[in-house]
Amino acid sequence: QHSGRNIAAFICESIISCGGQIELPENYLKTVYKEIREAGGICIADEVQVGCGRVGSAFWGFQLHDVVPDIVTIGKPIGNGHPLAAVVCTKQIAEAFANGMEYFNTFGGNPVSCAIGNEVLQVIEDEKLQENALVTGNYLKDQLKALQKDFPIIGDVRGQGLFLGFELNGKNKKPLGEKASCLVNRMRDFAILMSTDGPDHNVIKIKPPMVFSKENADELIYRLSIVLKEDFMQLTD
Ligand SMILES: Cc1ncc(COP(=O)(O)O)c(C=O)c1O
Incomplete structure (x- = not known):
């Protein structure tokens, strides 16, 4: 901020995985999300490892902390072995992309991968x-x-x-x-x-x-x- 630069974003796992399975202190995400947003940044939840029901009491790890991220990144388990990742975001973030810059991705939106992702979500639900x-x-x-x-x-x-x-x-x-x-x-x-x-x-x-x-x-x-x-x-x- 001293050199005229601002925070763009804060990204965090809801339980720190490779750092040693560290659970975040109570209210940590709530407090940090508030600070980041006040400073003009957006909040991203990395659910690549913790997401898709694995934490048990919630489907997404961030729900354990009663926060709503602006962007959620999802990976590994969503494809159950098939190489698949996804990004979910608020309407406001998505609209920021609709400015003519043409975001492009060779494999993005692959219908076979999408079918697999849907099926994985269904199996998680059906098999409880x-x-x-x-x-x-x-x-x-x-x-x-x-x-x-x-x-x-x-x-x-x-x-x-x-x-x-x-x-x-x-x-x-x-x-x-x-x-x-x-x-x-x-x-x-x-x-x-x-x-x-x-x-x-x-x-x-x-x-x-x-x-x-x-x-x-x-x-x-x-x-x-x-x-x-x-x-x-x-x-x-
Ligand atoms: C917590 C976490 N976030 C992100 C990634 C990167 O995901 P991807 O390989 O789908 O880009 C990984 C592992 O590779 C990860 O463990």
Whole structure:
């Protein structure tokens, strides 16, 4: 602003994914959206990872924060494997494009992709996958918290629905990235694919397919409890 420039936009995920499955503090988005709009910017919700019912109690992550973005970006799950992404915006934003500049995109509006996207949305509704994300996700989160009592190496357990994560920490919350990587590799031996996230690579992310069942959750917890007993996973200092 000092050099005569203004804010164009603010873009944010409703749960920070690759940053380590970080849930936003209460009222964070509400406060920031207000500030950005007062400064003349627009607010964009990145729903590429969190959207489409995965957080369970809402279809879109931003709904958890009681805000309405000007633009929503949607990707990965909307195509369920088919390469598809979409942008949804307010009428006011769309009209700003109708100024003769001719926005063009080679693959935009592909009818086959659109049919797939529609079908994915229908399956999520028909098979009650958002409800499954809520019920199974809550169950899994409770089980992870119970596991935390037996294995103090498990730090914070967080997330919503089937968008969960847990930290591996030592004393004084020292991030244990190497042990997290070891855990992920051992789980692969049981045909369970997991991976790490966060700046210290010590957060195990759990974002399974939305058909993930209670039995799948039990299997995951059982295998985790086996690996967490192994020598390398013990806290040494
Ligand atoms: C949160 C998030 N936003 C945006 C993107 C980019 O989406 P796309 O690859 O569809 O451009 C990704 C991943 O690629 C992502 O994880």
